[in-house]
Amino acid sequence: MKLQLAIDVLTTDEAFALVQETRKYIDIIEIGTPLIKHEGIKLVKSMRTLFPEKTLLVDLKTMDVGEYEANYCFEAGADIVTVLGVADINTIKGTIKSAKKHGKKALVDMINVPNKTALAKKVNKLGADFVGIHSGIDQQNAGQSPLSDLKEVSKNVKIPLAVAGGINLDTIDDIVKLKPEIIVVGGAITGTKDPKKAAKAIAKRIKGK
């Protein structure tokens, strides 16, 4: 199981500082959707240069032109990009095509997808590398969590799963029991006074050390 740090702050300097502080404990750097929108593709290039040892995910949440958007992210140094499961199937296929062309990976985010198991099976057949079980921040604010969807999809589909949505020290143990490939944590690290300490504690729950 890998720990992905979701960085949803708005500035490049804040993002670099967060990675620098938590570097020892995280496996995957996620340039979050607000951050990529705010700072743009240059940030992907500089994150790649500064942290070459880390897997770099760009949370594009693409809704259209999957291949076109994924192409320039992979060319800038991303290892994984995300596409929305609610997008047209041709958009998802385009992202997967771009990932294969670059020798990189595509993650299909299940946020707001009504039948997650059915779509996970479909994108698995299409060659997606990961399915993301995700309760978005607005959904979290309305009381949702990703645990029940994770249980359901992990029971029924054999595709590597990422899970995200308000995961913190109180909720992580139930997630760890289901052994997703990637556990995504944002606010419970980036929103604390001591991100290094928070990342260390979360990584310990995931990896037991």
Ligand SMILES: O=C(CO)[C@H](O)[C@H](O)COP(=O)(O)O
């Ligand atoms: O993609 C996102 C929101 O759409 C976030 O990056 C993801 O939910 C992880 O952050 P948090 O742990 O704060 O929920």
